[in-house]
Amino acid sequence: MATIGGSVLTLNDWAKRLDPDGKTAMTVDILSQTNEILDDMLFKEGNLPTGEQTTIRTGLPDVYYRLMNQGVPKSKSTTAQITENAASLEARAEVDVEVAQLNGNVNSFRLDESMAFLEAMNQQMASTLFYGSAANPEEFVGFANRYGDLSATNAQNIIDAGGTGSDNSSIWLVGWGQRTVHGVFPKGSKAGISHEDLGIGDAFDSSDNRFRAYMDHWKWKNGLVVKDWRYAVRIANIDVSNIIADPDGSTTNLIELMLKAIHRLPELKSVRPVFYANRTIAEMLDIQAMNKSNLQLNVGNEEGNMKTMLRKIPISTVDALTETEARVV
Secondary structure: OOOEOOOEEOHHHHHOOOOOOOOOOHHHHHHHOOOOHHHHOOEEEOOEOOEEEEEEEEEOOOOOOOOOOOOOOOOOOEEEEEEEEOEEEEEEEEEEHHHHOOOOOHHHHHHHHHHHHHHHHHHHHHHHHHHOOOOOOOOOOOOOOOOOOOOOHHHHHEEEOOOOOOOEEEEEEEEEOOOOEEEEEOOOOOOOEEEEEEEEEEEEOOOOOEEEEEEEEEEEEEEEEEOOHHHEEEEEEEEHHHHHHOOOOOOOOHHHHHHHHHHHOOOOOOOEEEEEEOHHHHHHHHHHHOOOOOOOEEEEEEOOEEEEEEOOEEEEEOOOOOOOEOOOO
């Protein structure tokens, strides 16, 4: 997996780095198999115990043409500091010792239960990545709440697909990179999910009566850093029922909208661009890829996986993207 800037890696990249005890975290590999966005998303260790403080440029310096024997006024750029906080996603498991021992293989039973926790955390992370809100201080702020106002400063990176009903969805184009958009985990912590086997302890039933149980604790500290808002584009207000009824795209031309999104990014060379859509929209794009007149849309191979691509930019499926989004105005 190629990295950008040398210090921004995917979760799989981080998993390949040894822990102090010489072991790697197998959980990261399991996790990434169930959600395509984690194969693409780059993660960086933050510069704060709570996340990442980043400096963004808010204005360019003034420049001048100079006449002979005349000076040039001094100028400077303007910047602002923004702190992006990481959130702590956690879960605890308690399994009655007698229940765990029923099948004769405690470790197998507990591993099966662990897989369910991994999937649940995976789904929650993907949902927060797009829909996390500042109204819920325990979360980090997701993409949709950063790109949800057509009158905002970043409105040029919100493309209105025209849907007005109650079954709207979005396609996202993200240019992952160290100076653009990336995930973050707090300084001094580990990337991905950490698991602590708490062994056998006392659990409590609904009447506060004790029973012996195997206990596990899961923790995932993560956040989202949008350092340069120009490198994320939202195609909003996609009427899902319209594209299902018209998979060829004569009503809602998804390919045209996605080409517009590509041109909203300042450049593509220094980033890893990826489109994200839910399963329904991805299916419609796959159908359109079979139409030979759609020369820009094709099916290709990316790191051993078959992917629908637009101008060599892969389209990844994210089930967390809903079909009930409020209209962006």
